[in-house]
Amino acid sequence: MQPFDFARAKDVDNALAAGAKQGAKFVAGGTNVVDLMKCNVEQPAHLVDINGLAFGAIEAVNGGIRIGALARMSDVAAHPLVQDRAPAISQALLLSASPQLRNAASIGGNLMQRTRCTYFRELTWTPCNKRNPGSGCSALDGENRMHAILGTSEHCIATHPSDLAVAVAALDAVLTLRGPAGERQVPVLDFHLLPGATPQREHALKHGELITSVFIPDAPHARRSSYLKVRDRASYEFALASAAVGLELDGGTIRSARVAMGGVGTKPWRAKAAEQALVGQRPSTDLFHRAADAELKAARGHGQNDFKIELAKRTLVRALTDLAGGAA
Ligand SMILES: Cc1cc2nc3c(=O)[nH]c(=O)nc-3n(C[C@H](O)[C@H](O)[C@H](O)COP(=O)(O)OP(=O)(O)OC[C@H]3O[C@@H](n4cnc5c(N)ncnc54)[C@H](O)[C@@H]3O)c2cc1C
Ligand code: SF4
Structure with missing residues (x-):
């Protein structure tokens, strides 16, 4: 670890x-940034x-719920407002990491966490465009079983690891950011960036800006929402594929649908093609398969992770079937 100085901020x-200082970095729970400092x-x-x-409050505000960026994952997961109005968020958090980590880690830090691609964290400094721009991507022809099938580029195929980010992407969350120039709002869908030719640029936050809160709009599809995570072991593991789904049903027809996928995208993946296929239709297994096929049409594997294309489809179909319940 390189030497650094440490300061506790008293106020915003x-x-x-x-x-704003060059080389400065914020720390909240420290469960990601300190890990990455230890491996340089x-x-x-x-x-x-x-x-x-x-920035720790979780409260009802006009039109939705506001979650402070420093609220702990465990507190948000257990909060009645979140459980009632956005159950997918509570479920995504409870399926993340471990109880100890959830007690320490914050909502802002969770959305900012960096990829688990092993080459990115590799001590022997193998090529990695995200860590060392222009050096190449070791995962393209290497160990890529955990890697992305959607939103990839020839420069990076790393997945975004956050479960929470998938749930808030499905539910149209808006982040409030605060910097020296004041406050601004950014939809979470615009916050995380595709890798393109610059995989080192991962989000829309400017240097020295803080995430202060996350707003979740109240909506029928948010109140009827859920999160399904498929992984190699039953707990303490990142997603191979996951789906956050929200449905508003009206007389047996889907009036509105929200779908996002995790474990498969280079950013939390909002599945607009699947949503389009669902809206206005009666829930059925056939429909859910068509929605999954529509979304995964653009998916591309890189060898070891080819299985994720079928796994993602099945994850989505199961999530929608469970949520629609007797309606399907
Ligand atoms: C073993 C292990 C298993 C895990 N499993 C999962 C999992 O299954 N699913 C999952 O989603 N996550 C998982 N995680 C990741 C974990 O959830 C994150 O490490 C955690 O949420 C990060 O939050 P933090 O407060 O500790 O962030 P920190 O480590 O304090 O910060 C992370 C980054 O966010 C920045 N940051 C923090 N807060 C703010 C803010 N308010 N404004 C601007 N920037 C900010 C920091 O500067 C830093 O760059 C796992 C982690 C570990 C170690
Ligand atoms: S997938 Fe991305 S993070 Fe992983 S080695 Fe390639 S460039 Fe680096």
Whole structure:
């Protein structure tokens, strides 16, 4: 680990001033950034502890729920507002990491966590365009069983690892960001970036900007939503494929649908083609298969991860079938 200095921010102005310094990085739960510092992937010169800021509330606001960026994963998962109005978020959190990690880790940090691609975290410094732009991508012809099949580029095929990000992408969440120039709102769908030719650019946050909160709009499809995660072992494991789904049913017809997928995309993958296939139709197994086929048409495997194309389809069909219940 490289030497760094450490400061505890007393208030937002203090955090923004410290965070604006060259080489500064914020730390919340530290469960991702400290890991990456230990293997020298992250080498901040200044670590700014933001845990003293008042961004921990989970509250009902006009039109939805506002979750403070420093709220802990376990507190959000257990909160009645989240369980009632956006169960997919609670379920996604409870299927993430371990109880100890969920007690320590924050919502903002979760959305900002970096990929688990082993080459990215590799101590022997194998080529990796995300860690060392222009060096190449070791996963393209290497170990890529866990890698993405949607949104990939010839420069990077790493998955986005967050379960929460998939649930909030399905439910049209909006992030509030605060920087030296003031506050701005960014839909979570625009927050995470596709790798393209610049996989080192992962999100829309500017240097020194803070995520202060996440807004979840209230909607019938959010209240009837769920999260299904398929992984190699039953707990403490990242997704091979996952689906966050929300359905509003009206007299046996799907009035609105929200679908996002995890474990398969280079960013939390909003499945608009699947949604289009579902809306206005009566729920049925055939329909769910057609929706999954429509979304996965664009998927591309890289050898070891070819199986994810079929797995993602089955995950989506099962998530929709379970959610539609007797309606299907
Ligand atoms: C063994 C293990 C298993 C895991 N399994 C899963 C899993 O199954 N599913 C899953 O989703 N996650 C999983 N995780 C990841 C875990 O959920 C994240 O490490 C955690 O959510 C990060 O939150 P944190 O508060 O600790 O972030 P930190 O490590 O403190 O920060 C992470 C990044 O976010 C930035 N940051 C933090 N807060 C803010 C803010 N408010 N504004 C701007 N930037 C900010 C930091 O600067 C840093 O770059 C796992 C982690 C481990 C170690
Ligand atoms: S997939 Fe992305 S993170 Fe992994 S080695 Fe390739 S460039 Fe690096």
